[in-house]
Amino acid sequence: MAYGILGFLIIALIDLPPLLRKKQRRELMVFCIFYIAVFFLALLYAADVKLPSPAMAIHDFMKNVVRIYYPDK
């Protein structure tokens, strides 16, 4: 967990200063939203929370709802 937080601090130290210096407001806003979202995702992963997989959701949807898939060999 500590290494993860340190990693995120390093990312912020690398990416934030150029955005603030160049006053790129749109880039800054997108960066902050994305950064916070990924940070919480990383926290959930570090806390061993089972994260849902979009690929498996698609797989189950195709297999059980649409019923178009290649059967297992």
Place this chain on the structure above:
Amino acid sequence: MRIDTGKITASQFMFSVACFIQASTLLTAFLSPITRQDSLIVTIAGSLIFIPLIWAYTRLMQRFPDSNLAEINEIVFGRVIGKTITIFYLVFFVTLTSLNLRDVDDFLKDTILIKTPTVVILALFAAVCAWAVHYGIRVVTRYSSLFVLIALAILTISMLFAVSLMKMENFLPMLDLEPMRYLQGTNIIMTIPFGELVVFLMIGPNIRKQKKSIYRYWMGGFAIGAVTLLTVVFRDTAVLGNTQSLFSLPSFETYRMISISPALSRMEILFAVVLIILYFFKVSFLYYVSVLTAAHLFGLKTYQSMVLTAGVFFVIYSITIFTSTMDDAGFGQGTAPIIWTLFEYTLPLTTLLMAAIRKLPRETRTS
């Protein structure tokens, strides 16, 4: 507005296409349990059937020489539908990046770095890729020709040393499986190694003007990649025969069997080296295309600020995407070949058809 103004030559583009396909040689493992000794037949069939798709991708690039796929979607389908389609493409690109990153981890964990934690392997690999992506398309594609040559050299060496292990009866019995298996195998070959070439539509405007001859470069890259893939499938079938369906990494087993002399064995290290090099290229390219698409979607002037955070996201996504290798194989063999057709065939062909019907792009025609 061009986010990355870097330009690459048409030959760099050609070698990038070839390198991208060569990196997928590991993915023949999806094919071998389905078509076994007939894998070569479906690989040939898939390569030939895919040629019209190469033509369609070329036509899209020629029609819209100054637009990438995200911009083409907006020109052809309008702002709202175009952006919606681009969101789906973004999910597709991000998933491809994470799946390929996961393949690197699966390979390294199975063969070389058995006790190293997954997150360490993925974080380090993603960090190296992020470094290349930060500097743009020129750096991502700069060494593609060298990578292709290294891959071809190692493949040639492996073919020479594996000749004594090859048995032509390993290809028998031919055409003895249920027809559905051939359909599935051809679909896998067309969607997983070849269809993923749709990502190159995102870098169309970055290729130095070669509007008329771009088809030659597309086909050149495709031919190099397809011949490599065919050679790998031929070699693995000739050496392993039906047993290749038992291995998760048939090519790795082939290299393992090669022993030139008691002092010169363990050739699998060559396979490991070339695979890591090729995967570095493929993951970097997919990573670049993903952040470029996201930057385009959010209307950003640069994508560099998203690179590192996106890397963390790819690492988490690739770890959590499947809970087991069985899930991975089930998705790769059962669902991906069907879902991917939407992004690789249906949408590009529909876009081309719509552009032809609406006589787009209008500005180019009138000027």
